[in-house]
Amino acid sequence: MSNPTCSSLGVFVGSSKCNANCAHCAGVPHRQFAPKHDGIVNTKLIKDTLIKCSQMGATSLSLSSSGEPTLSPESVSIVLEIVCELSHQYHFNNIHLYSNGILIGKDEEFCDEYLGYWRSLGLDTIYLTVHSVDPIKNAQIYGIKKYPPFVRVINRIHRANLKVRANVVLGKETISCADEFIDLVEKLLKLKVDSISSWGVRDKDDQYDVENSLNEEEYDKIEKYIFNNGFKNVKLYRESLHRDSYIDNNKLTLFPDGTLSNTWCNS
Numbered sequence: 001m002s003n004p005t006c007s008s009l010g011v012f013v014g015s016s017k018c019n020a021n022c023a024h025c026a027g028v029p030h031r032q033f034a035p036k037h038d039g040i041v042n043t044k045l046i047k048d049t050l051i052k053c054s055q056m057g058a059t060s061l062s063l064s065s066s067g068e069p070t071l072s073p074e075s076v077s078i079v080l081e082i083v084c085e086l087s088h089q090y091h092f093n094n095i096h097l098y099s100n101g102i103l104i105g106k107d108e109e110f111c112d113e114y115l116g117y118w119r120s121l122g123l124d125t126i127y128l129t130v131h132s133v134d135p136i137k138n139a140q141i142y143g144i145k146k147y148p149p150f151v152r153v154i155n156r157i158h159r160a161n162l163k164v165r166a167n168v169v170l171g172k173e174t175i176s177c178a179d180e181f182i183d184l185v186e187k188l189l190k191l192k193v194d195s196i197s198s199w200g201v202r203d204k205d206d207q208y209d210v211e212n213s214l215n216e217e218e219y220d221k222i223e224k225y226i227f228n229n230g231f232k233n234v235k236l237y238r239e240s241l242h243r244d245s246y247i248d249n250n251k252l253t254l255f256p257d258g259t260l261s262n263t264w265c266n267s
């Protein structure tokens, strides 16, 4: 039997605190197991998991959370310090942090204190979830009163020498057809995001939400648009084509309850 392999590792970091209230939050079921405060990290478990997954071939690392990771900055720093300390022997080529961008856009002091430091520890990209480039619609979907201007969020990330990947969730309540996706991509590229990745909306159990997602013809149109424009930095992950990589254990996630499994979509 061949040795198990892993291409990418996702790690839940920080408390379950969040500054948004999304209707379909996949973090909710995991919140009961998350630490109560920022700065509480199971360093041994994280270190052992990083080593194990690196030995299994993982080269990509995602830091995620059952809340918003930027609200647990000490925890993010501790995890990145461990990653940095191990990097001479167990090296990850791509290290990224998922964020809703709210704190980055609102708090310049936070950006000055942490983003550059995280960059120095090896973080390379912020994965920014974008529901709409219209700040009013984006705020509505995030369930908040006001979302900061995208240009400010993106500039602050770039100023720390980090890249921005916009994560676009396709669904009836967000980007509901190919034309809306195309409009969003054009606006995001003008705002100078470095790359865009998109996939169909998932439910609270992180399963593909067939009811709220786009129909297959719209996915076909999006695929054609990406292909015809020769975009290398715009990607669509179609459930029918990419689900296998999770089932094959290629993408593993360390959950707040200490479980390491392939059930989370850390695209």
Ligand code: SF4
Pocket (backbone or CB within 6 Å): 018, 019, 020, 021, 022, 024, 025, 026, 027, 028, 065, 066, 067, 068, 100, 142
């Ligand atoms: S920003 Fe993320 S963690 Fe916060 S409510 Fe929305 S989906 Fe959940």
